[in-house]
Amino acid sequence: MLRIKNLQSGYGKLTVLRKVTMHVSPGEIVSIIGANGAGKTTMLKTICGLLRARDGEILFDKRNIRALSTESIAFLGCSMVPEGRQVFAPMTVKENLVLGGYVQYRRHLQDEVRRDLDRMFELFPLLKERQKQLAGTLSGGEQQMLAIARALMARPKLIMMDEPSMGLAPLVVRDIFQNVTRLRDEGNTVLLVEQNARAALAVADRGYVLETGRIILEGKAEDLLANREVQRAYLGRDLDAETRI
Amino acid sequence: MYWEPEYETMKRDELQQLQLERLQATLHRVYMNVPFYRKKFDELGIDPDGFTSLSDLRNLPFTSKGDLMDNYPYGLFAVPLREVVRIHASSGTTGMSTVVGYTKNDIKTWSNLVARILTEGGITKDDVVQIAFGYGLFTGGFGLHYGAERIGASVIPISSGNTRRQVKIMQDFKTTALVCTPSYALLIADAISETGINVNSLSLKYGLFGAEPWSEGMRQEIQERLKIVATDNYGLSEVMGPGVAGECLERKGLHINEDHFLVEVIHPQTLEPLPPGEIGELVITTLTKEAFPVIRFRTRDLTRIITGPCPCGRTLVKMGKVMGRTDDMLIIKGVNVFPSQIESVLFAIEGTEPHYQIIVDRKGALDEVTVLVEVSEAIFFDEMKKQRELIDLITRKLTSELGISVGVKVVEKKTLERFEGKAKRVIDKRRL
Numbered sequence: 171m172l173r174i175k176n177l178q179s180g181y182g183k184l185t186v187l188r189k190v191t192m193h194v195s196p197g198e199i200v201s202i203i204g205a206n207g208a209g210k211t212t213m214l215k216t217i218c219g220l221l222r223a224r225d226g227e228i229l230f231d232k233r234n235i236r237a238l239s240t241e242s243i244a245f246l247g248c249s250m251v252p253e254g255r256q257v258f259a260p261m262t263v264k265e266n267l268v269l270g271g272y273v274q275y276r277r278h279l280q281d282e283v284r285r286d287l288d289r290m291f292e293l294f295p296l297l298k299e300r301q302k303q304l305a306g307t308l309s310g311g312e313q314q315m316l317a318i319a320r321a322l323m324a325r326p327k328l329i330m331m332d333e334p335s336m337g338l339a340p341l342v343v344r345d346i347f348q349n350v351t352r353l354r355d356e357g358n359t360v361l362l363v364e365q366n367a368r369a370a371l372a373v374a375d376r377g378y379v380l381e382t383g384r385i386i387l388e389g390k391a392e393d394l395l396a397n398r399e400v401q402r403a404y405l406g407r408d409l410d411a412e413t414r415i
Numbered sequence: 416m417y418w419e420p421e422y423e424t425m426k427r428d429e430l431q432q433l434q435l436e437r438l439q440a441t442l443h444r445v446y447m448n449v450p451f452y453r454k455k456f457d458e459l460g461i462d463p464d465g466f467t468s469l470s471d472l473r474n475l476p477f478t479s480k481g482d483l484m485d486n487y488p489y490g491l492f493a494v495p496l497r498e499v500v501r502i503h504a505s506s507g508t509t510g511m512s513t514v515v516g517y518t519k520n521d522i523k524t525w526s527n528l529v530a531r532i533l534t535e536g537g538i539t540k541d542d543v544v545q546i547a548f549g550y551g552l553f554t555g556g557f558g559l560h561y562g563a564e565r566i567g568a569s570v571i572p573i574s575s576g577n578t579r580r581q582v583k584i585m586q587d588f589k590t591t592a593l594v595c596t597p598s599y600a601l602l603i604a605d606a607i608s609e610t611g612i613n614v615n616s617l618s619l620k621y622g623l624f625g626a627e628p629w630s631e632g633m634r635q636e637i638q639e640r641l642k643i644v645a646t647d648n649y650g651l652s653e654v655m656g657p658g659v660a661g662e663c664l665e666r667k668g669l670h671i672n673e674d675h676f677l678v679e680v681i682h683p684q685t686l687e688p689l690p691p692g693e694i695g696e697l698v699i700t701t702l703t704k705e706a707f708p709v710i711r712f713r714t715r716d717l718t719r720i721i722t723g724p725c726p727c728g729r730t731l732v733k734m735g736k737v738m739g740r741t742d743d744m745l746i747i748k749g750v751n752v753f754p755s756q757i758e759s760v761l762f763a764i765e766g767t768e769p770h771y772q773i774i775v776d777r778k779g780a781l782d783e784v785t786v787l788v789e790v791s792e793a794i795f796f797d798e799m800k801k802q803r804e805l806i807d808l809i810t811r812k813l814t815s816e817l818g819i820s821v822g823v824k825v826v827e828k829k830t831l832e833r834f835e836g837k838a839k840r841v842i843d844k845r846r847l
Contacts, residue, residue: 173432176467188464191436193429378436384464386443388436389703393520397705398498 171196171328171359172217172248177226179209179216186212188383189226194328199350199360201370201391203404204380210363211253213380214330217361218250219243231327245273249326253333255313257320259306263297266305266316270323283323290319294349311342318349328359335366347373367404371395379404418534418566419527422674423729430730433674435469437702442466445708448493451486452710472677472700473688477711480513483653488514494706504552505652512552515652516706522561524703525655528672529562532661535670535727536646537621538592540567545585547595547603548626549575549836554656555626559594562658568592575599575835578606589618597629597637597645598838601769604640614642623648625657627837628716628737628755632762634666636769647736653712654699660734668721668733675703678734679711680720683741691720696741697734715741717753743841745775747782750819754840757786757821760812766794766805770831776844785822786813787831795827 172194180186186209194200204210215221217228219240228236235243258266267290271283291298294315300308305316314334321329331350335343343366351373354360364370371377371391379387379400387394394400417423425433442463445452455476456463465471483491492499499516517525538544544563548555556574563570571588573581575595581603584590593600600622607614619641625648637645648661649669659676660669671678677700680689689695697714701707717740721733739753746752754773761767768789776783788809794802802825809823832839 175432175435189439189467191432191439193432193436195429381443384443385436385440386447388433388440389520393523396520396523398518399494 171231172361173227173229174217175227175229177213177216177228178224179212179221179226180224181212181221185224186383187216190380190383190385192378192385192388194359194361196327196359197354197357198375199354199362199373201362201364201367201374201377202380203364203367203370203377203394203400205404206365207382208380209383210365210380211332214250214332214361214363217243217330218248244324245276247325247327249321249324249329251314251317251321251329251331251334253336255310255317257305257308257313257316259304261305262302263305263308263316264301266320267297267301267323270320273324282325286323286325290322293322293352294319309342310338311345314338314342314346315349318346318353322353322358326358328361329353330361330363332363333365334362335364335369343369367400368395416534416537416539417729418531422672423531423670423731425674425730427730430673431469434677434702437674438469438472438677438700439463439466441700441702441704441708442710444493445710449491449708451482451491469677472679472711475700475711477686477698477713478709479713480653480715483513489516491709492516492706493704493708494518499706503554503557503652503656513653518705521655521705521707524675525558525658526561526565528655528658528675529558530565531562531672532648532658533559533562533566533568533623535661535663535729536592536623536648537644537664538563538566538568538623542566542568542591542621543571543589543618544568544592544594545571545573545581545588545590547573547575547581547593547599553836554650554652558650558656558658559623563594578602578835579610582606582610582612585617585619586612591618592621592623593619593641593643594623596626596834596837597624597633598627598834599836600624600637600641600645601633602833602835604637607641614640617642619643622646623661625649628739628743630755630759630762631736632759633769636762649716649734649737651714651716654701654709654714655704659699663725663727663729665725665727667725668735670725670727670729670731670733673731675701677702678720678732680718681713683717691722691732694719694735694738697737717741717744745773745784745841745843747775747784748819750817752784752817752819756816757813758840760816761786761788761809764805764809764812766790766801767809768828770833771840772831773841774844775841782845783822784819785824787824787826789828789831790825792828795825 174192177190216223223236274283374391377391377394378385446463501517504512504514550556622643622645646662650657650659660671662669679698680695683696697716699712717738719735738755770789772787774785806823813821
């Protein structure tokens with residue numbers, strides 16, 4: 171589905187990603203975990219074209235999308251749920267969703283947009299209840315659901331999520347991640363970027379550990395969870411301290 | 416039957432992508448965590464960020480058995496000792512032993528890869544697996560044990576030795592699969608015939624043999640005498656232990672677990688990578704090891720890479736049966752001779768027993784090779800004419816195979832030393 175080779179990217183003189191190689195296969199949830207500043211968001215921005223890659227290869231469905239515009243990448247089926255939700259606050263929930271269906275609309279599939287809207291209301295009954303409410307008045311968790319649903323309206327082949335748990339209460343985070351798992355079970359492919367490594371690895375099939383712009387570990391999510399280096403650095407667990415108690 | 420079809424039958428381009436990801440991650444980890452590699456890379460001006468394709472591997476320095484010994488015991492570990500849950504040492508076929516460590520994840524990976532190899536060799540959860548490899552610092556026993564348990568087979572951890580008891584247990588416990596060195600399998604076969612047990616009355620179906628080079632002739636012999644399907648598997652403790660490669664039931668080479676090990680074959684003298692098909696020294700880079708990763712480790716084992724599709728459906732490339740070790744290679748009168756070449760000649764000749772010894776000596780300035788081979792009692796005692804003919808035949812065949820003349824002596828059955836672990840076939844008196 172997505173195959174990245176030796177991707178280099180950054181801002182101005184600053185190189186953030188150094189030769190990152192990774193992939194996402196159809197139907198899997200892949201989590202990229204790493205500390206603040208490791209390059210996680212830069213990676214997603216570079217994939218969807220918001221940031222130009224300096225070097226390397228980004229193949230999406232076997233097509234090199236490195237030089238394509240963000241719109242074209244979205245049309246190819248790569249949707250992003252941005253960090254901090256970024257819902258359109260002064261618009262209603264329904265309007266937000268319809269905007270998410272813009273790709274379908276441009277394909278003159280208005281009927282499909284209507285059908286997708288119904289499907290989103292089915293998937294997220296809460297959004298149906300609040301469809302006429304302004305998005306800005308929703309709670310953080312509800313806004314996150316809306317941001318996910320909005321991305322799904324484009325019928326993406328790959329959904330990329332940037333820190334969906336950010337600033338949300340633990341119970342809400344659980345709810346969000348349950349939804350991510352459900353998306354995968356329904357055949358979607360998800361690339362998840364998270365600081366909350368425990369939650370991200372708990373739902374993921376595979377994961378990568380990003381450190382100062384380099385991937386230092388790749389593996390099954392359960393293996394990464396069992397890796398003590400990962401536990402110490404990203405799960406805030408010092409096993410040696412624990413055993414001393 | 417596959418254990419992990421998603422990896423064993425992976426498309427080549429997907430596999431190469433995964434290998435590159437894992438190679439880059441491994442290089443970053445060894446550079447960060449192992450002073451030995453950091454120093455070596457810095458000295459050679461190698462930037463771990465500079466690896467953009469698998470073929471860049473050839474720019475990396477080799478790691479030798481000597482490097483491992485120099486860093487004895489823990490110098491090459493990539494994690495602190497408190498994360499290591501197991502320590503093994505190489506069986507020391509040659510020289511001093513080397514020490515290797517495993518994290519929890521390493522043990523899990525190891526079990527899984529051995530489970531793959533056992534599955535390739537025909538083993539399922541319904542099998543009763545008798546593991547007659549030594550348990551202990553040697554990785555053979557534990558490695559196969561974990562793999563068999565992972566599959567869910569019934570494991571008999573009998574370890575090596577006490578051959579009569581092996582046979583009794585094999586009979587009483589209804590063992591369906593035997594795991595040991597090929598030379599020990601023959602010893603067990605001898606013990607079975609001596610006790611007068613009809614092999615057909617045993618439940619034995621499969622045998623997985625490894626830890627030493629063995630010829631196709633020896634395979635035939637083992638298969639016929641034990642009435643089993645015998646497959647070869649390969650591994651070495653410096654890299655992980657068993658589980659690096661194993662034969663499928665086609666028995667035409669050992670599939671390498673390439674998603675975990677990157678292999679190359681190099682010319683043992685020029686050290687240049689060789690194209691597939693050519694025989695040279697196997698070099699392995701680990702891709703997923705946590706505690707003890709190795710970069711371009713020179714195994715000193717001689718083999719070749721076999722490409723092309725396998726009828727079993729696996730896309731993993733194969734390596735040929737190991738022909739010998741670079742340090743087993745005898746240079747006799749300037750000609751390279753491998754014990755395995757001698758073995759395959761002997762096994763193809765009617766009337767010889769599968770036990771032999773090669774003695775190399777120097778008379779004046781000339782190397783002299785004598786092959787001792789056991790023959791059946793009938794030939795040894797009764798029929799001198801037949802004995803003469805047999806010696807002539809062996810001499811002729813060996814001379815044409817090796818390109819040098821060798822002396823042949825026949826000895827009475829059971830006079831040569833037997834081995835429960837790795838066999839020692841060559842006695843080189845030149846060094847003494």
